[in-house]
Amino acid sequence: MAKRTTRHAAKTRIEDVAKAAGVSIATVSRVATGSDRVSPELRTRVLKAAAELQFALNGKGKAKIIAFILANRDVFNPFHAAVMVGAESYCASRDCGLLFLPIHYGSNVPWQNLHLPAILERPGPVGAAILAGKNSQNLLDLLTYRGISFVVLGNNVVGDWHKDQHSALYFDDIEGGYDATRYLQSLGHRDIWYVGNCQMPWFDRRYQGYRRAMEDGNLRPLRNDFDSSEGEDLGYLATKSIFKSGEPVTAILAGDDSAARGAYKAIHEAGLQIPNDISVVGFNDTEATALNPPLTSVRVFTEQIGKGMAALAFERLTRPDLGPELITIPTQLVRRESCRALQPDSGTRALQTEATNHSPVSLRF
Template sequence: MAKKTKRPAKTRIEDVANAAGVSLATVSRVTTGSDRVSSELRARVLKAASELNFELNGKGKAKIVAFILANRDVFNPFHAAVLVGAEAYCASRDCGLLFLSMHYGNNVPWQNLHLPAILERSGPIGAAILAGKNSQNLLDLLTHKGISFVVLGNNVVGDWRQSEYSALNFDDIEGAYDVTRYLQSLGHRYIWYVGNCQMPWFERRYEGYCRAMREAGLPPLLHDFESEGEDLGYLATKSILKSGASVTAICAGDDMAARGVYKAIHEAGLNIPRNISVVGFNDTEAALLNPPLTSVRVFTEQIGRGMAALAFE
């Protein structure tokens, strides 16, 4: 009777990383020909791959960059502006940009996530830009697949190993601090913050708001509402007004929430800014509101360009 011979386990990218003593992200960068790896680390990875008979299918510089918008509305104005910046940079480098939408849960094990089919195939896509709302499980999946990526760090929910990845961030905390100080300079003392602090960007902006309030000797006033977009601002403001609490200004966590704040104030027969002043964050809809909204400007197109530049390296 013939004996069954157990096949040797297939060498994986994790084995190369362990043998070289580097992270999976480093092996991924070597695979895609990134310039962001030192010659010493590159040599270690190549040596480990050779010893393990593992072929690093390097794609060289990206010919197409995937822009993955995760867990957000396709028409989200903030991410649309980031996309415009990324597309402009890619065009300047004779590189295509492919838009992909993806929805996944942040508690799903990475092994159970499914990427868009085009990313599962070998081809011209050399890197990915992660916009929208992301979490560690997708970062793990892309790393294990050997796909180089850059992520918008402000919008990663939950704990994540930021030092291991290419990420671009902007300062939510200081922006919220500055706009709250601006309201205080106008004489406002009853300033409410409206946001959903389960989301990290709202939570950081609340942190900046709180610092400004405490420095001014004022108590922070929070309406933390588990929603997003216009509904968040509208329902939170309706609740504040109904409670009879003192309010002379509202700091909305983003411009979409500010749109809802405007709606609730107008429905109550109140005037902006005579009765209540409103400020927002992101400067995506400021000019569309009446009166125009004062908002913290985030240079979204520059963020898109910066992320594309990191993805292209």
């Protein structure tokens, strides 16, 4: 018996219109969103091609929704929640909607094999996107191919990416790591450990600042690079392994507040006190006041980040032809009760022998 094959008509996509009109996908997107940066001749070609293909362009003017894409995050953590609050505040002030879209994808998957949420697969109300979470170049390539304007949180892009080709907002976590380390040094600390997972770009950037500060202070960098995606577990296990190693330690700089929370747990389990025995500094300042004692932390202005990314996205929503723009927001060290000054001749219950070798020490687990 012969096998019957039924061929269904393929759904027309935006790239089909672009190909038929002999223009880029970005040009079709501009026509769909009502941009005035398209010549009459190109606009006519796009509209004619869309009509022949029975493809509905958004003829109601400019799109008024920005997508907040949270990538590769299972938990909507305090950091990204605060960023989204800032983005929502800006969008509300511009009578623009904000649509939350969680997605998961692998950084090694070719961009041609990635799938966007259905609402982004077709021209419609979404005119631009904010990329939060953990992103990589393949998604940026796909969005560019689709003609979707976007702004990415530059701190959280993993792997090599074309920084000069995309609009991005950064917060200066390198300088934040530097300031936190210099503060601990000003209190007399010399055996300062950095705890993080430097496979992740945000932890690595903070380590860069920490290392520069240690070298400026003529001190050896001490890093426990712990391979974990869970911040609290990372801080807990990394701190326990430092104690087990027998290396001297009087202070810990944790790569984020979650890791600092884990460090608190390990320190307390060891029968030590914060800050009497060990001083602790965190990063992000998202949960610092919930810890006891309240945590000294590098404040990242998350709502300002959200507002800044939304502003960049809104500009590209109304003018998709705008070129890439980079913005960097500074950080601020907030001093609380988790750090204390060391007396020159005082001992602590934690190990604190003076290092005679300034070469870096790195533990890897």
